[in-house]
Amino acid sequence: MAPVFSHGDLRLYLLNLLDESPRHGYDLMQALSDRTGGTYTPSAGTIYPRLAKLEEEGLVTKVVDGRKTVYEITDAGRAEVAARAGELEGIEAGLADSVRLIAEEVRGSVREAMKSLRADLAASAQSERHTASERATSASASADDDRAASREQVRRAEALVGEFRANVRADLRSHLAHGGSLAASIIDDLSRALDDASRALTQALRR
Structure with a gap:
């Protein structure tokens, strides 16, 4: 920077x-x-x-x-x-640009993290549907195998969510540790994106 x-x-x-x-x-x-x-x-x-x-x-x-x-x-x-009033005006304009760029960088990082989370959740849901289809067409698939496979997918989903949470926490703490600010609008974007991801997962699981 x-x-x-x-x-x-x-x-x-x-x-x-x-x-x-x-x-x-x-x-x-x-x-x-x-x-x-x-x-x-x-x-x-x-x-x-x-x-x-x-x-x-x-x-x-x-x-x-x-x-x-x-x-x-x-x-x-x-x-x-x-x-040197003219120079001061230029400094003020530069400070405004710096603050705006930092905010845009943070928002961009959050958007990319949300995009990755949605992709991972969609892949997990698709894998679950594929696994369920294979179990339905396999006469030898047992109820115990079905539950074990489902539990494995749940663990996978939990691991994905945990990894995302850790990455976001690390990014935010690093940003603040380097003197960055965190606007309320950025957290609002994060909240909306998480809500969207949650709805997408719910809809995928109902199919």
Whole structure:
């Protein structure tokens, strides 16, 4: 994934956030996470050196408030933000594109997982019908064999569902661990797809 902020953009964006209001370091990190839809959550090792540099340049000042250090933009900092307003608009547009692309990637992954699940369930149902047909035409097939074959298909279906569940959980946790966000619409898509798959299986079993 490409960096959320290009070289120098984070410095300008920090000035922009401080132009809105004085903030302490954690507040700035949280604001960056919120503004990027969770796609970028900087560490203290990223933020504080840049704040120190801005202070050296006379663009921000800091005041110790209890256990927190509050940073505030100076007139020189405001002048730079105003002079680079066009660059800030470009940064905001880039952040919006980044959030949209992440959401599309997650939705695409969920759709592919749902497609695979439906295919597996359909194959399982078809195999069950084929097995049932063979048992019906075989005079030597016993009731015990029939039940054993059905139990085997049930175990197969459970294994498929378990594998899908594990894959989806791993994908979601990995996405969040890398700073990604998870919109409600994505889970809504997942819920609808699972409902569709469940209905398809029910209809297949009734045939």
